[in-house]
Amino acid sequence: MTAAFGARLAAAMTAHGPLCVGIDPHPSLLEAWGLPDDAQGLRRFALTVLEAVGGQVAAVKPQAAFFERHGSAGVAVLEEVVAAGRDTGTLVIVDAKRGDIGSTMGAYADAFLRDGSPLAGDALTVSPYLGFGSLDPAVDLALSSGRGLFVLCLTSNKEGHEVQHARTQDGTTVAALVAARAGALNAGADPMGSIGLVVGATVGDAASRTGVDLAAVNGPLLAPGVGAQGAGPHELAQVFGSARRQVLASSSRGVLVAGPSVAALRAAARQASDEAAAALS
Numbered sequence: 001m002t003a004a005f006g007a008r009l010a011a012a013m014t015a016h017g018p019l020c021v022g023i024d025p026h027p028s029l030l031e032a033w034g035l036p037d038d039a040q041g042l043r044r045f046a047l048t049v050l051e052a053v054g055g056q057v058a059a060v061k062p063q064a065a066f067f068e069r070h071g072s073a074g075v076a077v078l079e080e081v082v083a084a085g086r087d088t089g090t091l092v093i094v095d096a097k098r099g100d101i102g103s104t105m106g107a108y109a110d111a112f113l114r115d116g117s118p119l120a121g122d123a124l125t126v127s128p129y130l131g132f133g134s135l136d137p138a139v140d141l142a143l144s145s146g147r148g149l150f151v152l153c154l155t156s157n158k159e160g161h162e163v164q165h166a167r168t169q170d171g172t173t174v175a176a177l178v179a180a181r182a183g184a185l186n187a188g189a190d191p192m193g194s195i196g197l198v199v200g201a202t203v204g205d206a207a208s209r210t211g212v213d214l215a216a217v218n219g220p221l222l223a224p225g226v227g228a229q230g231a232g233p234h235e236l237a238q239v240f241g242s243a244r245r246q247v248l249a250s251s252s253r254g255v256l257v258a259g260p261s262v263a264a265l266r267a268a269a270r271q272a273s274d275e276a277a278a279a280l281s
């Protein structure tokens with residue numbers, strides 16, 4: 001039986017530091033790397049990133065959108081990248097941000113979380129904005145298969161507050177509700193549960209302003225926004241306070257601009273990981 005995702009991630013962060021490298025084959029990066037904007041270019045790009053950081057960082061996070069924009073050929077590359085990432089021993093978080101009514105969510109869960117599915121990594125990003133309970137099929141399958149979820153809570157984009165800071169009739173914010181539901185699923189887990197949140201490293205004091213108790217989530221906190229979106233060590237320390245040990249900082253372009261040299265990519269990832277570790281210690 002596979003160990004729980006939360007325990008596997010905690011061990012990976014202890015071994016390699018608290019960094020997730022995003023695999024985001026932007027057209028502009030493909031061009032900068034001298035690669036074509038097609039499925040072969042994607043494949044070369046993603047496998048180069050894995051050669052550089054596989055076994056060196058806690059996790060990688062392929063962004064599904066950049067593969068899907070190439071249709072079935074791109075999705076086939078994503079499948080290859082998920083398998084190759086897992087073969088390196090590095091945890092693979094598929095950033096597909098799925099969310100739908102429960103019956104359809106069951107199909108997404110089968111695609112991204114079921115043993116044997118070619119798109120199933122170690123964890124999946126999901127959206128709770130059809131109601132947290134709509135995620136139940138994904139929660140059930142993640143927990144029974146040793147996988148994890150990262151539920152969008154306080155996202156790194158400037159528009160996120162329109163929905164996430166909104167208050168329900170009793171004054172609770174939407175973000176606080178999402179965080180409390182994740183925390184309930186992680187209750188009693190040691191060292192931490194498998195139902196994480198996405199909390200951008202760019203959100204400043206939003207957690208305290210929205211009443212989100214990050215430490216009480218007792219699960220991993222995926223923190224995009226490091227690097228290209230402007231957040232760095234100072235912001236990581238500021239945003240996460242006493243929940244620092246749960247944080248997996250995520251950087252895509254901030255590392256990827258160092259390519260296509262494998263050595264330069266590896267060095268950029270090591271520097272980002274060391275900086276995150278220092279900020280979160």
Ligand SMILES: O=c1ccn([C@@H]2O[C@H](COP(=O)(O)O)[C@@H](O)[C@H]2O)c(=O)[nH]1
Binds near residue numbers: 063
């Ligand atoms: O709140 C969120 C949730 C997800 N993301 C994703 O992370 C990466 C960020 O890329 P950078 O190049 O490091 O800016 C990207 O795949 C986003 O879709 C996010 O940025 N914010």
